[in-house]
Structure formats: structure tokens, C-alpha cells
Amino acid sequence: MSEKLSAMTTKPTLILNKPYGVLSCFTDELRRPTLAEYISVPDVYAAGRLDLDSEGLLLLTADGMLAHRLTDPEHKLPKVYLVQVERIPDATALDQLRNGVVIRGRTTRPAHIQLLEEPPNFWDRPVPIRFRKSVPTSWLEMTITEGMNRQIRRMTAAVGNPTLRIIRIAIGGLKLGDLMPGEYREVTKDEMKTLFTGF
Missing domain, CATH: 3.30.70.580 (Pseudouridine synthase I, catalytic domain, N-terminal subdomain)
Structure with a gap:
């Protein structure tokens, strides 16, 4: 090695x-x-x-x-993302994300999901996030070990919390x-x- x-x-x-x-x-x-x-x-x-x-x-x-x-x-290398979603996911939604949701007939692997108490401090995006006064947003830290096409967006949409922004902050031991x-x-x-x- x-x-x-x-x-x-x-x-x-x-x-x-x-x-x-x-x-x-x-x-x-x-x-x-x-x-x-x-x-x-x-x-x-x-x-x-x-x-x-x-x-x-x-x-x-x-x-x-x-x-x-x-x-x-097969290597199941963990990838960590900070994800801004519409609304605040409830306990049921968070458990669904952790245990796996069905995307195109396939259940995602178990994931580590944490609802952040405060939004992270990141650079402004060149195209602003759509803002709706009546719809709050929240941030999740999501760690997954697979890479299905647009997986995170499909996972959060499946539980009723569409993704607004995704920032990957780590792959294995490599950090942004x-x-x-x-x-x-x-x-x-x-x-x-x-x-x-x-x-």
C-alpha cells in the first residue's frame, strides 16, 4: 500500500x-x-x-x-454536503432521509442527516436563491456514500423539502x-x- x-x-x-x-x-x-x-x-x-x-x-x-x-x-466513500431546502423538515422527513428514500425505483443507502440550527456563512451565489416571503428555508448537513444522478435534490424533494442550494464540503478526509x-x-x-x- x-x-x-x-x-x-x-x-x-x-x-x-x-x-x-x-x-x-x-x-x-x-x-x-x-x-x-x-x-x-x-x-x-x-x-x-x-x-x-x-x-x-x-x-x-x-x-x-x-x-x-x-x-x-463499492468503496462507499462518504461525501458531505450542506444543503439549503424549502421549509424546515420535520422529524418524519429527517428519518426518511436517514433511512433511505425511493428514487426511480431504487432505495438510497442510509445517510447521515443533521438539521443545522444556524445557516452556514458562505459566499453569495451569482444567481440568487429564489425568495418567497411565506416559505422559510433551512440548512441540512447530508453525508451520503453513493452518487446517483441529482441524488440530493431528488431525496429532499421526495420528503417535501425541495433543494435550493448544494455545496459539497468534503470527500472522505478531503475538506474544502x-x-x-x-x-x-x-x-x-x-x-x-x-x-x-x-x-
């Missing part, structure tokens, strides 16, 4: 704070914003993805084995930290170890 880790840490691996409205790729036929506008390191590509309208931690690497570990559902949208940094050796030796 140490030889494999040593070999992998020589290849470029980056943490990017992906901005809202940016695709998790380097080219787009429709000329929408892509990673090419933010990443100058050659030969890296996104390991996994964030939707166009999601923000936060995106890992980029030149290492195919690392990318496989990050995206293979204080990176601002569009900023990136290299992953450290200690951080890399958390991806191969547990958390």
Missing part, C-alpha cells in the same frame, strides 16, 4: 471549489463555462462530478486508480476548507492517505 500511495502522490491531484454554473469538464459544445476557465494544471480531469447548479469541492487528478477509488460505489469559488490547491500526502487507509 505504501508503494502504491507513493506512486500516486507524484501525480497531480487538486481540490477545486467549483463555482455555481460551471460544468465539471474542460470542454462544452454549447460554450458554457467549464473547468478550463479555472484550472491551468495539465492532464488532470474531474474524479466524479458536481452538477452545473451545485457548488463546492471537486477533486481533479491525473491518476486513474485514484479516480476509480473516488467514483466506484477556506477555498473560495474558482480557487484550487494541491492535495497533501496526509490527505491522500485518508483516501487509501480509511478515515
Whole structure:
């Protein structure tokens, strides 16, 4: 394992704070914003993805084995998101999210769900969240170990609390930290170890 880790840490691996409205790729036929506008390191590509309208931690690497570990559902790598939703989920809704909801005929894996008492302090989004005076919003911390298409949005919608904003703050032991949208940094050796030796 140490030889494999040593070999992998020589290849470029980056943490990017992906901005809202940016695709998790380097080219787009429709000329929408892509990673090419933010990443100058050659030969890296996104390991996994964030939707166009999601923000936060995106890992980029030149290492195919690392990318496989990050995206293979068998590894059940935890991913942590802060999620703004419409209304305040009640105990029943929170339990449903924790135990699994049915999305397109498939039940999601158990998830760690926490209703935050105070909203987190984040940067403003370039496209403001829709505001309805009669509908309050709240924030959840959601940790999931799978990556179904638009999973979080479908999970919260299934329990009656549509998602307004998603920010990924961690993948395994890798944390977004204080990176601002569009900023990136290299992953450290200690951080890399958390991806191969547990958390």
C-alpha cells in the first residue's frame, strides 16, 4: 500500500471549489463555462462530478486508480454536503432521509442527516436563491456514500423539502476548507492517505 500511495502522490491531484454554473469538464459544445476557465494544471480531469447548479469541492487528478477509488460505489466513500431546502423538515422527513428514500425505483443507502440550527456563512451565489416571503428555508448537513444522478435534490424533494442550494464540503478526509469559488490547491500526502487507509 505504501508503494502504491507513493506512486500516486507524484501525480497531480487538486481540490477545486467549483463555482455555481460551471460544468465539471474542460470542454462544452454549447460554450458554457467549464473547468478550463479555472484550472491551468495539465492532464488532470474531474474524479466524479458536481452538477452545473451545485457548488463546492471537486477533486481533479491525473491518476486513474485514484479516480476509480473516488467514483466506484463499492468503496462507499462518504461525501458531505450542506444543503439549503424549502421549509424546515420535520422529524418524519429527517428519518426518511436517514433511512433511505425511493428514487426511480431504487432505495438510497442510509445517510447521515443533521438539521443545522444556524445557516452556514458562505459566499453569495451569482444567481440568487429564489425568495418567497411565506416559505422559510433551512440548512441540512447530508453525508451520503453513493452518487446517483441529482441524488440530493431528488431525496429532499421526495420528503417535501425541495433543494435550493448544494455545496459539497468534503470527500472522505478531503475538506474544502477556506477555498473560495474558482480557487484550487494541491492535495497533501496526509490527505491522500485518508483516501487509501480509511478515515
